Amino acid sequence: MNETKTPPPPSPDGSATPLPITRPDFDAVVDRRNTGSLKWDRYAGRDIIPLWVADMDFAVCPQIIAALHARVDHAVFGYTRAYPGPGEAVVQYLKSKHGVEADPSWIVWMPGMVPGLAMSSAAIGSPGDEVMTFTPVYPPFFSAPKDAGRTLIAVPLTEKDGRITFDFEAMEAALTPRTRQVLLCNPHNPVGRVWTRAELETLADFCVRHDLALCSDEIHCDLLIEPELSPFTTCLSLAGPIRDRLVVMMAASKTYNVPGLGLSFALIPNPEMRRKFQGTKNCFVAETSPLGFAATEAAYREGESWRVALCEYLRANRDRIRRAITEHAPEVKMPHLEATYLAWLDVRALKLAHPVAHFEKHGIGLSDGADFGAPGFVRMNFGCTAATLTEGLKRFVQAVAAAREAAAAGA
Numbered sequence: 001m002n003e004t005k006t007p008p009p010p011s012p013d014g015s016a017t018p019l020p021i022t023r024p025d026f027d028a029v030v031d032r033r034n035t036g037s038l039k040w041d042r043y044a045g046r047d048i049i050p051l052w053v054a055d056m057d058f059a060v061c062p063q064i065i066a067a068l069h070a071r072v073d074h075a076v077f078g079y080t081r082a083y084p085g086p087g088e089a090v091v092q093y094l095k096s097k098h099g100v101e102a103d104p105s106w107i108v109w110m111p112g113m114v115p116g117l118a119m120s121s122a123a124i125g126s127p128g129d130e131v132m133t134f135t136p137v138y139p140p141f142f143s144a145p146k147d148a149g150r151t152l153i154a155v156p157l158t159e160k161d162g163r164i165t166f167d168f169e170a171m172e173a174a175l176t177p178r179t180r181q182v183l184l185c186n187p188h189n190p191v192g193r194v195w196t197r198a199e200l201e202t203l204a205d206f207c208v209r210h211d212l213a214l215c216s217d218e219i220h221c222d223l224l225i226e227p228e229l230s231p232f233t234t235c236l237s238l239a240g241p242i243r244d245r246l247v248v249m250m251a252a253s254k255t256y257n258v259p260g261l262g263l264s265f266a267l268i269p270n271p272e273m274r275r276k277f278q279g280t281k282n283c284f285v286a287e288t289s290p291l292g293f294a295a296t297e298a299a300y301r302e303g304e305s306w307r308v309a310l311c312e313y314l315r316a317n318r319d320r321i322r323r324a325i326t327e328h329a330p331e332v333k334m335p336h337l338e339a340t341y342l343a344w345l346d347v348r349a350l351k352l353a354h355p356v357a358h359f360e361k362h363g364i365g366l367s368d369g370a371d372f373g374a375p376g377f378v379r380m381n382f383g384c385t386a387a388t389l390t391e392g393l394k395r396f397v398q399a400v401a402a403a404r405e406a407a408a409a410g411a
């Protein structure tokens with residue numbers, strides 16, 4: 001008789017032997033070529049450093065690897081529903097990290113955050129109703145409401161006292177009787193703001209006054225570059241009537257670098273809202289992945305010291321970008337970045353017809369601001385080794401100099 005395969009050890013109370021904590025080496029180079037990486041394959045065979053789509057080049061923490069090994073050793077990967085461990089890990093994480101008492105019944109598991117944006121759009125109101133969002137923003141905020149048969153109202157963010165924030169006057173003006181919901185990115189991709197409690201309370205008040213639901217995408221909430229100056233507030237911690245209008249979406253995927261494992265979750269305190277959200281699930285999403293559950297549980301239970309070290313590393317990378325721009329490319333503007341590993345760069349002063357193509361010509365691959373609703377901007381992903389970023393910045397500065405010289409010659 002063959003050896004019986006046992007399921008992975010249950011870990012609700014972290015009963016597996018903890019791995020020793022060693023300082024992660026974010027300088028270690030992992031060759032991602034020929035692994036089907038979206039980020040690296042775009043420039044396969046070309047000397048272009050990929051600093052675009054939002055995943056990081058770092059190996060994940062050993063605790064996640066160990067959990068995945070344990071799950072893989074079980075050797076059966078059937079359709080998987082939520083089992084208690086991951087939900088309990090999420091509830092414990094919300095309590096210890098964000099001070100929120102959540103009930104496991106609030107959780108709706110999803111294979112990704114983007115379908116969640118469509119599900120939330122579809123869950124409230126009817127086709128032709130409107131969803132409001134704030135631009136520039138991560139491109140699926142434009143497409144998901146449309147996929148759900150909703151009309152998008154895009155209200156530009158504004159700048160006050162040198163800081164990007166909501167424009168409540170413009171929001172009031174843009175509302176119509178068919179507006180049903182606000183889609184919020186918190187912290188915000190691409191401008192890197194961590195919204196303050198005061199800003200969120202004003203937004204919540206706006207939603208309640210106008211009978212709107214609030215869907216908050218908080219996928220970047222643990223990627224805080226300066227947590228002491230810009231602490232994160234989850235919308236789940238807002239008090240009062242907004243709680244019955246909330247869909248809050250989170251995932252371990254962005255912070256712990258496992259987006260390819262496809263697992264995120266919504267937290268919806270109001271049972272009726274939850275029922276409506278769940279009712280849209282079959283239209284938009286497939287089953288969730290057993291490996292995603294294993295990784296998520298390990299990340300929230302055991303990944304904190306890795307996360308803290310990661311954020312320190314990212315902060316140093318952000319500062320490298322700031323220094324390079326200040327010293328060598330002062331015509332490029334970068335808003336102060338409080339969270340995410342995505343730098344939002346205003347290159348309009350360079351007067352480039354095609355900014356991304358220009359930077360590619362100089363060996364650096366960036367995301368096009370036009371896709372975020374802001375032509376003339378580019379987004380730089382600095383979730384990479386310091387060495388990769390340093391080379392990327394050298395090329396960036398050369399590209400800026402070339403544009404400057406071309407502009408001077410044409411003037």
Ligand SMILES: Cc1ncc(COP(=O)(O)O)c(C=O)c1O
Binds near residue numbers: 189
């Ligand atoms: C704000 C935001 N939401 C969602 C996603 C993607 O989430 P998922 O891969 O779970 O669909 C991203 C990826 O960059 C993001 O920045």
